[in-house]
Amino acid sequence: MNNSNGKTRRLAGLAVFTAIVVVLQLLGSFIKVGPFAVSLVLIPIVVGAAVYGVSAGAWLGFVFGVVVTIAVVTGADQGGYIMFSARPVMTVLVCLIKGTAAGYVAGLLYPLAGVIVAAAAAPVVNTGLFVLAMVLFYQPQLQAWAGGTAVATYVVTGLVGVNFLLELGVNLVLSPTITRLIAAGKKGPVD
Numbered sequence: 352m353n354n355s356n357g358k359t360r361r362l363a364g365l366a367v368f369t370a371i372v373v374v375l376q377l378l379g380s381f382i383k384v385g386p387f388a389v390s391l392v393l394i395p396i397v398v399g400a401a402v403y404g405v406s407a408g409a410w411l412g413f414v415f416g417v418v419v420t421i422a423v424v425t426g427a428d429q430g431g432y433i434m435f436s437a438r439p440v441m442t443v444l445v446c447l448i449k450g451t452a453a454g455y456v457a458g459l460l461y462p463l464a465g466v467i468v469a470a471a472a473a474p475v476v477n478t479g480l481f482v483l484a485m486v487l488f489y490q491p492q493l494q495a496w497a498g499g500t501a502v503a504t505y506v507v508t509g510l511v512g513v514n515f516l517l518e519l520g521v522n523l524v525l526s527p528t529i530t531r532l533i534a535a536g537k538k539g540p541v542d
Contacts, residue, residue, distance in 0.1 A: 365407055368399035372411050376418040380427060393453065393473040393522055394529060400458030401469060401533045412454025416447040434489055441488050449480035466533065470526045474518035478511050485510065 372392045379391035392415045400408025420443050423431030435442040453476040461469040485493055485506065497505035522529075 361403055361407075365399065365403060365410065368395055368403075368407070368411055369414050371395045372399075372414050373418055376415055376422075380422055391521070393457075393477065393518060394470070394525055396454045397457045397461075397466070397470050397473050397522065398529050398532050400454055401461040401466060401529070405455055405458035408454035408456075408458030409451050410454070412450040412452065412457075413447060414450075415454070416450030419450060420446040433492060437492055438488060441484070445481065445484040445488075449477050449484070452480060453477040466530045467523065467526045470522040470529055471519060474515060474522055478515045478518065482506060482511055 372395055375392045375395065382391070392411075396408060396411040396415060399411045419428065419431070422428040423435050423442060423446060426432040431442065431446070434445075453473045456476045457469040457473045460472050490502075493502050493505065493510075496510070500509075
């Protein structure tokens with residue numbers, strides 16, 4: 352396979368993964384735990400990062416962040432819209448940074464530690480950056496959402512608890528499938 356053919360296959364593969372990320376995020380927006388949607392797109396982000404590398408993971412995570420941002424700004428994501436109403440620029444940055452970082456870290460960790468670590472890292476980074484932003488920049492919203500409960504308890508049990516566990520569980524349960532997809536992706540299509 353010559354260099355031009357390899358670049359074409361990479362571009363086509365990234366286009367397919369980009370489309371999958373957009374479609375899964377749109378479909379996933381209908382699955383909510385509390386005020387936030389469950390992110391089903393982390394698996395194709397991990398697979399894309401493992402097959403095509405760190406920059407592909409960052410790109411796919413960025414695309415995920417863009418779709419989330421659109422949902423937040425339009426009000427399709429109600430919890431995100433509340434955040435956007437309070438701090439619009441910060442909310443857009445949080446959406447874009449957490450998604451991009453999740454893909455980047457998955458791509459960085461895959462060659463070093465394997466698919467299970469990369470699959471776990473994506474939701475840890477995505478949720479971890481979200482929680483960090485909430486604690487640092489959205490205290491009034493957290494206190495209102497907690498409704499008299501301790502904010503730390505609300506963050507762990509209500510805001511991210513079930514959502515994070517679902518995302519992490521799906522990624523870890525499907526990691527054998529991710530491994531097979533990565534191996535098939537590296538072999539390329541059968542001619």
